[in-house]
Amino acid sequence: MDRFDPLIASGIAAAIPLVFAALGELVAERAGVLNLGVEGMMLVGALAAFATVAVGGGVTLALGAAMLAGIAAAAAFAVLTLTLQANQVAAGLALTILGTGVSAFLGRGYVGFRAPATFEDLPVPALSGLPVIGPLFSLNVLGYAAIAMLALTAWFLFHTRAGLALRAVGESPAVAHALGLRVTRIRYAAVLFGGAMAGVAGCYYAVAQFKMWQEGLTAGNGWIALALVVFAAWRPWRTALGALLFGGVTGLGLYLQAAGVHVSPFVLGSLPYLATIVALVAVSASPQLLRRHAPAALGKPYFEGD
């Protein structure tokens, strides 16, 4: 069995940043805001984190810098779409393009260096030695935080008044407004939370997983996180399932090659994206499922008036 352990470990490692990014986007979408800028926010977060450790700031500071960078990017998006009522799809795409370009430009000086600090693995005694599920108990602090975030988000959305208010804003902003909820303010909070989570995901890539910076470091995983939200039908725990699936598929291509399975490396390399398409098609096969769970006001601007 130990031959599969590296595969499981790499699957979990790949799933952690997806969980963060998807949870952030899930909360924003539950509030009715579709932010396609996840990839861009992740990249600025990744660069901020790497730059921080590169100058000797340490990992905690790096995490903070990544979250701030993600929040700043999300704030730009929020001003455009929530205050100025710009189209969310267009603004989100612009954010991704901007984030990709800005991070590539500002990050030129950091290419080729190793991160001098990283998040160390913290194995749980005894449990980390178990077969199959062992890797789940030898994560770094961000890995455990991802699990905690899942529980926290689920609890917040479905078991608190504030979570109910957030969902109400995403279902029907007009009714929420009539009930006295501050629609725009709640949406701002949700979008900024999404930015912070995308920042954490970026920090994970730059400091914990790859320990380096390169242009486009996140390699399209922001888009996979977006797809995960749909795949999970906007329910937090399901994103973990999807993230593990996609994370596993990412590692599988390389694993099969090293194991000597003769399949074109190009096909193996495209597995995560193929899996995304297949999963989305499978979920869409039941339109009621999506319609029932998608926030009704998703992507629609709402003008609160005064």
Place this chain on the structure above:
Amino acid sequence: MKKIWRALTAATAAVAFTLCGTTLWGTAIAQQPLRIGFVYVGPVGDGGWTFAHDIGRKAMEAKLKGKVQTTYVESVPEGADAERVVRDLAAKGHQIVFTTSFGYMDQTLKAAKSFPKNFFYHATGFKSSSNVFIYNCRMYEPAYLAGIVAGHMSKRGTLGFVASFPIPEVVRNINAYTLGARSVNPKITTKVVWVSSWYDPAKERQAAETLIGQGADVLLQNTDSSAVLQTAQDKGVYAFGWDSDMTAYAPKAHLGSAIEVWGPYYTLVAESYLAGKPFKENIWWGMKEGMNDFVGLNPIVPPAALKQVAAKKAEIVAGKFHPFSGPIKGNDGTTRVPAGKTLSDKEIDSVNWYVEGVEGKVPGK
């Protein structure tokens, strides 16, 4: 509204004029030092392939101070966009353009057609024309020497290779590495993972992790960054530098570096042009001509290995030893090179099979 449009038009026209002016002025001054352009596939800070070319460029500039002026464009993707960059450099008065990646081949040829008076030199390709010439380096020679060291250092008898694209250039390096290792320990095997990219440090790292996870304890890569080496250091195994001396990236894991030395060639091409006799040869140089080397050996490499490496190096330089001399068996059990024979350059440049000891099959075969 109309006023705004008029102002905008005027501004655009002004900008256009300025740009025209700069271009013309650019061509006018280009007659003085010889302008030479470089197209790079990665960033100069990749610490590997592009970094090595940039060292070559700087060496040439230092040697021909005042006589040449160089420009480089980094991180140019292989494909259609490369043609635009090559054209742009030629149009801006660069008499010589070096295009330094395999995937610029057709783009270089196309652009060169429009600039018959300029000279283009394409690295690692196989198509030339009246003003496009090829240059390449026999990296399988230092790869073989790396294999010898790997053979001495591997405890588990499993080597790992992170490969880019299944082209002969890469396949023969996998073979040379394995042959070198098996000259020390005939039981050694090599696992190969393809990442479908020349420069993708994140993916190179994942590939290295996968190989290490499956038991490989000495890694080599035919990709352009230092990610594999850094991963090896994180995981406590060994690896080599490739293209440039990568000692500094992972001093513990680094056993040695197989490097290219482009400076003398770049200088020769520029000098020939300045002398009025443009360089018109396709070259494929190696250790003998000083185009590659195996350097930066780690002090932990045992003396027996050092001795063997030095001996083979001397033999390669003297032309007495060739890594692809028979008998060589393919990994399908057939005899690929009979005893007493050596693969010709043409055969080396079209190799699409693995030697005995490499696991799996060449993709697409």
